[in-house]
Amino acid sequence: MLTITQTLHDQIVAHSRADHPDEACGVVAGPAGTDRPERFIPMLNAARSPTFYEFDSADLLKLYREMDDRDEEPVIVYHSHTATEAYPSRTDVTYANEPGAHYVLVSTADTDDAGPFQFRSFRIVDGEITEEDVQVVDAY
Template identity: 85%
Template sequence: MLTLTQALYDQIVEHARRDHPDEACGVVAGPAGTDRPERFIPMLNAARSPTFYEFDSKDLLRLYRELDDRDEEPVIVYHSHTATEAYPSRTDVTYANEPAAHYVLVSTADHDGLGEFQFRSYRIVDGVITEEEVQVVAGY
């Protein structure tokens, strides 16, 4: 189960809405080994695409150095889908290289009965997608 604060939930959703119609992406870091998301880190979608996201390689290198210096790890890796449901694509599964992370997808699609947005979380390990419950709390 993914547990995160209302403030982090709101920041992820707001980023997805702000970057629409392009996909938004980012990370929420937390103290290493805790599985507790704490620090919101919005990233630039280097692809600037409504159907694909890509972290800039220099930004990603900088992020991982910063995480290492702060004894943090990526607890949540998130991105948005702008025209489809919040379910990992084959490309998303290919890029899922953090087996301990929660992969959050936010759909900003507002057609076909999907509603204004969906917020869903998955574990993706060795190509296997497992949806998990999301619990939003006021604080830790």
């Protein structure tokens, strides 16, 4: 199960809506070994595409060095789907290279500023997709 604060949840949704019609993407880092998302890190979708996201390789290298220096790891890797449901595509599965991360997808298809939207979390390990419950809390 993914446990996430309301603030982080809302930041992910806001980023997804702000980048629409392009897919948004980012990471939520947390202390290594805790599985606790804490630091919201919106990233630029280098592909600038409504159907695909790609982290800029230089930005990603910088992020991983920064997380290493802070003894953090990517707890959540998120992105949005702008025209389909919040479920990992074959491309998403191919690029899922963090077996310990929660892969959060937000669908902004058929939404406006007030909603509705889908917010779902998955584990993706060795090509296997497993959906998990999401618990939104006020604080940890």
